[in-house]
Structures are given as C-alpha cells and as structure tokens.
Amino acid sequence: MPLFSIYSRHFQHSRKRNMANDANAQTTTVIGWHHDADAAFAQARATARPVFLYWGAVWCPPCNRLKAALLSQPGFATLAPSFVPLHIDGDAPGAQRGADRLQLRSYPTLVLYRPDGAEITRLPCELTGPRFLHLLQLALAAPFTASQSLQAALSGQRALSADEWRLLACYSWDTDEGQLLAGRDLAATLAILRAACDEPVSALRLAWHALHAALSAKAAPDPHEATAMLLRTLADPQTVLAQADLVTGYAVDLVRALTAPQSAPRLALTAAWADALTQLESSDALSPDDRLSALRVRVRMARLGSPVAGLEASLRARVGTALAAAQEPALRHQVLNTGAGMLVDAGLLEDADAVLHAALASSHAPFYFMHNLAGIAKKRGDTAAMLDWYQRAWEQSSGPATRLQWGATFLLALLDATAADAARIGAACAALLPELDGMLDANCRRNGTQLNRMLNKLIGWNGASEQVEALKISLSAHVKR
Template sequence: MLVLGACSRSPESPESPAGDPSASIAAAASAALAATITPEVAAAVSAGAEPAIAWREPHGQAEVEAAFAEAQKLGQPVFVYWGAVWCPPCNQVRATVFNRPDFIAKSRGFVAIYLDGDQPGAQKLGARFKVRGYPTMILFRPDGSELTRLPGEVDAQKYLQVLALGLGAARPVRQVLAQAQSAPAKLSADDWRLLAYYAWDTDEQQLVGKHSLAPTLRRLAAACPPAQAEAATRLALQALLAEAGEEGKANAKVPRNHAAAREKLLTVLADDALARQNLDIVTNYAQELSGLLTAPGTPEREQLASVWAATLDRLTADARLSQGDRMAALVSRIALARLGAPKDAPLSAVLQEHVRLQTARADREVASDIERQAVMTSAAHALSQAGLLGDSDRLLNAELKRSHSPYYAMLQLAANAGQRGDKGAALGWYERAYKESRGPATRVQWGASYVSALVELAPEDAARIAQAAASVLGELKGQPDAFYDRTARSLERMSGKLLAWSHGAERAAVLGRLRAQRDGLCTVLPAGDAQRATCEGLLVAPARLPAGARSATHT
C-alpha cells in the first residue's frame, strides 16, 4: 500500500460493540434496500447472473482505432475502463458496478473498452488517453471526442446515475465548464450535475491546471443556482479536496477563513442523504479535510472530529453500503482518531475492538474473490493502522492462499514488518512480492518498490541493490513500449532513489554498471521515439537551475 498510488449487501454482524446501534440500522437498511431494487434486478441477482459486458480488450493502437470506428458506425458512445487485475479499487468497481444487471443493460448502448495496464502496448495507450491511476473511466462520443470522466469511488447507485448523465450529455464537460465560467445562468440542471460529479481527481490537468483547480471549483460552487444545492455542495467539497492537496497548499497565496466551509461540511455530515451523495469524500478524506478546516486543540477541531466520527460509525454499520465502502469508512475513522496525535500513540481499546469486530465481520461475509481483493486489503490496512499488526498479518497470510493477486497483500506484510522494525522480514516480503508479481508493468512497479525498500532499509548492501536494480532494468528488454506512463514513472522513482544513494566509490561503480545496462536499452529505440528521452534520462542527475530560476514543470 505504501508504493501504489480504491456489492455484497449483508446483514450487520450480531457481534457489534455494546451500545452500537448497528442492529437497528441494519434492519432499516434491509427494508430500504428491498424497496429500491427493481424486481428485474432482484430476479437477475437471485438467478446468479454472470457479468456479460461485451468488453473489447485491445492490444495496441490499431485495435483501439477499430473499436472507435465500430462505435462511430453504430452511433454509440465509447466507455474506456483503465485498470489492473491486482488493483483493489478496480476490483471494488468490478464487484459493485460492473456485475450489476442494470449496468450490464446500459452497456448494450455503448462500446466498452477494457485497457489492462499489463497488456502489450497498454502503457502507451494510457499516455494517449491521459490516464494514470487505476481505475480511470472515461466516456467518449462516437466521433472519439472525450465527453466526461466518471468518479470511481461514489456508491454504485450514484455511479449509475452519473453514467446515465454522461451518456445523455449533449456536449462534452469541457464545453460545459467553459460556459459555466462565462455564462453560468445558461447551464441546465444536468450541466451542473455533470460538473459536480466529474472525476476531477483523474482529470490529469486537461480541463484545469492543478494550481487553479481549487479556486475554479469554489467559483463554480458559488455560481450554482439555489435550485442546484446538491451540485453546489459537491463542488464546494471538491474545492476543499483540491485545497487540501499538497500542491493546493503550496500555491495558497493567503490564509483562508474556513468557517463557512466548516459549517457546510457539518451540514453534510449530519444529513444521511447528503452524506450518501458525497460518500466518496466523507469516507476517504476525514483526516485531510479536518486538518485543513480546523487547528489542533481548538473547539472547532473537537466538534468536527466528533460529528465526522459519528457519521463514519453509522456508515461502517450501514448494511445498504458495499463492503468496500464500509471498510473505507472504518479506515477513515482510524485516520481521524490519529489526527494530531503522536505517530506511535495507541488507539483506545474501544476503537481497537471495534476495528477487530468490523474486519472479522467483513472476513466472514465477503465471499467473492474479486470483492475480497478490494475489501480484505482495506481490512488489513485498518488493522495495521489501528496498531493490530498481528491481526493484520493473520488476515493477509490467509489471503495469500486465495487471492488472485497475492503479491499485493505481500506489500502490506512488508509494511507491517517495517512498522515493527524487522527490516529483514520487510525486505523478504518486498522481494517475494516482486518475484511473484505478474504482468510487465506490474513487475517493473513492484521491482522498483523493492529497490526503493533496499535503499531505505539496507543501504549498505550494495550487491543486493545492484542485483535488484539490474533485474528491474532486465524486465524492459524486448518490450517495444517500455518507457511510457506508469512504467516510466516507476523507473524514474527508482532512478531518483539510486542517484540519492550512489555516493562513494562502490556505489558509484554500481550506478556505472546500471547506466551501461540502460544504454543498451536506449540505443535500440528509434531516434525519434518519444521514449528515448525518458530512457536516456534515467540514472542521470537533473541539471541544477541558476539561482532564482524556476523549473518548467512548476510554471
């Protein structure tokens, strides 16, 4: 989890902590669920309907072009899903959205493309579509122009609403944004919703630069008409997320008074309907937004943390939610409890027991291997963050025997060992995770993480570092598109670690041998290939800028 940059509806466990209202919440949830599922969907689920989405899985540019040509011929939009087999949030989407009969029915109206990041040529395609994190989901018009990007962490019902909104959009979100900035009064209710539920976190600065995102979203929220309160609230929360990001804080020119934003957030947290509409924000960013909006030791911090904790406890106990959403609420609850506390401060025994009970419940109730890849990795992370490393290890070791991507769980086992101070065990898990990982992009990513761990935990072991780094570079041999997108970023991170480590004669010699190996990879690339510059830039110290100059990457 340290190295990777996120729908079973079961009754609540009877083993809830004393005083926990989960039993009554679960009963109400079951009744509400029965009232909202259509008879057709219920019948399909009862019959054990298998996902039947007609995915195209292109292995290169030509097959992608063919899929878009087919869409244009049919007059259908294109749905592009960028993901990976091991990725927990991808498995969450597969378990809660892609397997739903209503989503499968909608898929008949668009051409569905699945880009697996480990397929041949996938990373080059990722660069074409400007996608980075897994999962990213994009809607295109039949003519190939991008319509909108879909949020991956909202709950399944909201996702389907946003999907329908995108499919019915009369124009791309880029045009909607332009009009919102020039003539907001002309926007329709659907236009405002399209902006509010756009996946700003996967935009990759196509619509708005990172330093302009927070103020742009604040202006949109302020321009929203009173009748569009849901969109205005969502845009305001998205603005806060952008501001809470490191880039947003670094770019802040003057301190802001967050009293109004804090009151708006308290309103959302106290209202179950509003909390559900913004579930992804409420269950994933409690610590970040509480830290942004309040100062340590203040009554405002105490009030916001108390209200947010109560909301997260309700969501964790809410059987209407997917298991993944409930576990995300639990993880956020722990993060909130740790806000402002010393790093090694223990959690209360009551909260630790709550974490044990909720993770044990999820372990009993989640049967699907796909869903377990999302939920149980989060459960293990929750246990680890709660200081329950032994419980986390036991859960992860059990998952190794049943997971379709056990190498992912090994990263958390490595992190747990490192948290104990057992460097040998941590490196053993990082090494094993690399050796057992599957897929070209994944193997480079896992290998680069292993090298980084070696540099951090065993910097004196030059031989082992040299062997591991050479192995990672060896993964690239024979790959025609090895230096694109996620793979390129993994290599660049590894390069930076090695450069920082390479002081002294022995280490400099290791770097020299690795550079020779790199040269062998670069020289086979055509001179005009965009990859060549990336390749040649590896293991090279960046040039120092003159005093007062600014890097082009920060303008």
C-alpha cells in the same frame, strides 16, 4: 455465471497467475469487452455509440471494488448495449503506450467518449453503484461534453442545466490528467464553479472539492466558515449518504488542515464526523466494503480526537465478519485491503499480519498483499523482513508494468534501508535490466514514472557496482526516448 466468478478460491496458484495476466477474461463472458482501443472506436463510429473505457489492473483494490460493486451488477449490463465497452489492462501489450495517447495513469480511470473520440466526461469510481449508474445515464444522454460545460460555466455564455452541473460536480478530478483543466488551477476553477452553480446538491459537492483542493495547495480559506459548512453537511443524514465518498475520502485531510490538535474546533469536528461515519457504517445503501471503509476512517478520526469505545475487539469482529461474507474474489480483495489497513491504523499489527498471511494462498494477486506485509514489517522496525517481502512481491508479480513497479519499489527500499549492501543492490539491478530492455513502452506513462524513480535514486547512490552502472545507462537511454 456472475462477472468475475470464474476465479475460484481453490484454483492452483499457477492457474491464478495465468488468469491474472488476462484481467479481461472475467468480463468477456458477460459484456463482450473490447481490449483494443482502435477497434473499439472503429465500432463506435460505425454504430454511432459512445465508448466506455475502463483502465485498471488486476491487483488494484479500487479496481476490484469497481468490479464487484458495479461492473458485475445487472444495472451496468442493462446499460452496456448503449455503448461500446473497452477494457484496457495496464499490463496488456502496449497498454502504457496507449495510455500516453489517451492520457490515462491512475487505476482505475473511467472515461466516456463520443464516437469521434472526444471525451464526454471522466467518471469517479468511488460512487455507490446506483449513483454511478445514474451519472453514467446522464453522461450517455448529455448534449454537451464536460469541456463544453466547463467553458460555458467559466465564461457565463449560457446557463447550465441541472444535469450539466451534476456531471461537472461528479467529474473525476483525480484522474483528469489535464484533459478538462487544460492548465487551469484546480482550486480556483472549482471555486468559480461553486459560486456559479445554482443546483444545491451539486453546489455542495463542488464546495467540498474546492475546499479540499485549496487546502491541498496550501491556500488558506477562512477556517471558521469552512468548518461551519462541513458541520452543516455532517449534521444532515441524507446529505451524508449522498456525499458518502467525500465524507470518507476527505475526512482526515480536512480535519488536520482546518483545526489544531486538541483544540475545541477539532474536538467538535471529529465528533460530528464520527457520528456521520457511524451512520455510513450501518447503511444498507452502501456496499460491505464501503461500510468497512467508513469504519476505517472512524479509526483514523479516533487518533485525531474522537475515541472509539471497545475499539480493538470491535475491529477484530468487524473484519472477521466482513471477510466471512466476502467470498467473491474481487470483493474479497478489496475487503482484505481495507480490513488489514484498518487494523494497521489501529496499531493492531499482529492481527493485520495474520489476516494478510491467511489471504496469500487464495488471493488472485497475492503479491499485492506482500507489499502490505512489507509495510507492517517496516512499522515493527524489522528491515530484513520488510526487504524480503518486497523482494517476494516482485518475484511473484506478473505483467510487465506491474513487475516494473514492484521491482522499482524493491530497489528503492534497498537503497533507502541498506545503501551499503552493494551486492544485493547490484543483484536487483542485474535482474531488472533484462526486463527493462525487453519492454517496448518502458518510458511511457506509469512505466516512465518508475524509470524516473529508479534513475533519480541511483544517481544519488554513493556505492560502486557494475550492475548499477549498467542499469543507470539503460534507464537514461529509455528516459531520453
């Protein structure tokens, strides 16, 4: 049976909710994942094999893309005997406390460890399946960890091999959590690596990473030099395909930061980027969702200066075609998220609303799409509908970490939109309180982030409510632990 295919579109909602609470059930029948970190590392030491960790959540769209595009593929199963596979779901008992120990936060995070527990590298989930598998093979065979390679590159103590540069260039900087950077400035570190790298493909990838990091830090690289580098990349079809994740992921940020609205440089850059995205939209080397993601970025690029002819009809047709082809639940979840988001980006709110409503009955995580529906209601200015969707999403969500996150989102939306409604705010606080007090890892990792969000917001609330005060006391007690 294919990975994750045990989810059926026609299962009853209660069946799907139970399955959502065991996000590992789909993988166990194929690869035999461990779900306990201590047991996995014990087996790794006993068998002298590395540990491959997948940290994720059943509702997370990139996690679902990962399941459909990689974890279910024969190539991954072929490599699996060479490592100990470990899957930790963010809603599993004690998961957030374990995430503190392993320095995990963002879903998904992929880490390869040596048998002794030392990190070899953190792997990006955005790569295409074949590229990811090649990178994983390099990491499994690597004589040095990413940390050792970085130290050598920064110090100049020895020359790095081409494979070391490939692993550093493809390191998952977004999920690093301070493990490789260890307090170093990201933009400066990437700039040094780019200058030292003598492997052309890796050097280009490092250059893109360094540029994005510098602009994100409000640094000011030479816009003409940076734009010229981007234009050279976008003009080369092979390079565009090799850097597909960066071409789609960094597009809007880089165009906005490097060019002024309606300027000649912006028009030239958006036109070149639109051509590159058009190439990716039709590439058989990409998954259906990756092709749809490229179209979504082209829609966003159109708003920056590169219009798309016949946009509305084209988008409706593409979303319909993509959904018709994406029947496997994990892939469909991601395609729904991308397609609905693209329709929203294009201003087609009614179409996005219809797509999401139709998805609720068959989705294995309908509460996730209720958040999207809340966002659409907010864009329409319908505060009541927005709050109702946030509340429904929280009430139907499952898993302690997810329920805390969804509950916090609803409470914060209430405080922002209806700060004078002390009764509804108090009721939400009263409902959150027993869930919070029953959590053993409420102050850990992603959970801790939600506690701080709620506490900071409630401290600034000017209303009066016994339930609010009770939740504030509980939040403060957990945060101080």
